[in-house]
Amino acid sequence: MSVAQLSTPETGVLRPSSGKALLIDGKRGSEEVLAEITEQVRGLDGLQPGLAVILVGADPASQVYVGAKGKAAKACGFHSVQHDLPAESTEAEILAVIQKLNADPKIHGILLQLPLPNGADATRIIESIAPEKDVDGLHPINSGLLAIGDIERALIPCTPAGSMILLQKAAAALNFKLQGAEAVVVGRSNLVGKPIAQLLLAQNATVTIAHSRTRDLPAVVRRADVLIAAVGRPEMIKGDWIKPGAIVIDVGINRVPATDPAAKSKTRLVGDVAFAESLDTAAAITPVPGGVGPMTIAMLMSNTLKAALRISGRKSGH
Numbered sequence: 001m002s003v004a005q006l007s008t009p010e011t012g013v014l015r016p017s018s019g020k021a022l023l024i025d026g027k028r029g030s031e032e033v034l035a036e037i038t039e040q041v042r043g044l045d046g047l048q049p050g051l052a053v054i055l056v057g058a059d060p061a062s063q064v065y066v067g068a069k070g071k072a073a074k075a076c077g078f079h080s081v082q083h084d085l086p087a088e089s090t091e092a093e094i095l096a097v098i099q100k101l102n103a104d105p106k107i108h109g110i111l112l113q114l115p116l117p118n119g120a121d122a123t124r125i126i127e128s129i130a131p132e133k134d135v136d137g138l139h140p141i142n143s144g145l146l147a148i149g150d151i152e153r154a155l156i157p158c159t160p161a162g163s164m165i166l167l168q169k170a171a172a173a174l175n176f177k178l179q180g181a182e183a184v185v186v187g188r189s190n191l192v193g194k195p196i197a198q199l200l201l202a203q204n205a206t207v208t209i210a211h212s213r214t215r216d217l218p219a220v221v222r223r224a225d226v227l228i229a230a231v232g233r234p235e236m237i238k239g240d241w242i243k244p245g246a247i248v249i250d251v252g253i254n255r256v257p258a259t260d261p262a263a264k265s266k267t268r269l270v271g272d273v274a275f276a277e278s279l280d281t282a283a284a285i286t287p288v289p290g291g292v293g294p295m296t297i298a299m300l301m302s303n304t305l306k307a308a309l310r311i312s313g314r315k316s317g318h
Ligand SMILES: Nc1nc(=O)c2c([nH]1)NC[C@@H]1CN(c3ccc(C(=O)N[C@@H](CCC(=O)O)C(=O)O)cc3)C=[N+]21
Pocket: 064, 065, 068, 111, 112, 113, 114, 115, 136, 158, 159, 253, 269, 288, 289, 290, 291, 292, 293, 294, 295, 296, 297
């Protein structure tokens, strides 16, 4: 469906004339961001942004994500290192690695892949990362800057930042105003739900954070002009919960058994939103895969570049 087919009434409630939602392409969005970063890095003469990723344990999914991050970093022309630590590592051992990276002038970004094995608490480890190298945006200094609305100074968590870029792309295509819109975030994690809510507030949306204890979740979701699904439960949000004309950003990445026995892979990826059911109701929706996931990696590169420019005393260009 072309953007021209959409009517955009003053109310900000959008009704696609053909009944099919606009797909927001995160793969393409991420390629655009990565190309821009690569171009900027070429012009930095002498400064090479450096990213260190720490992986504790050998969770296969985490290994895939960490591999993708290293690959993207190299493609952008970054210095990229990976520290693999055994699952049994003590907090002191992880802290020692972080101390070294904090002091390493070649490293501008440090990412501790989450979750830690055996449900270990990452709070103290994250707090040991130098805030100016905290490219995941999880240090209390960065979450504090975000909470007081100092978006320029904060390093913003990558998934929320990527989700906002996709939301802004959809809003621009649909001539939809975030200001004053009803936004519902389903999920309240420190990694995704809470920071996305802060970013939406900074855009003057009216924000509701719903979670597992929310009474009548379908009714709350039905109010959403903008719906952010970040619960981590496969296809939990049903098509008939979606308000007609809503913009839907699906942050969930859930691996479920493949339905097609002939499929090459025994599993497939689905989001937190029942995608097929939502296509006739939503004005725009992010697919899974190919939506927020690739943007997350692009934002990590963007944060690393931002950190490198700041640490080296150059302007960050925003
Ligand atoms: N400290 C920390 N920071 C993170 O940012 C972080 C983390 N820990 N732990 C795990 C999650 C997960 N994550 C993803 C990144 C890219 C895709 C991605 O590119 N996904 C592709 C598909 C990949 C596939 O096929 O498996 C897509 O959605 O199209 C997915 C997930 C970052 N995470």
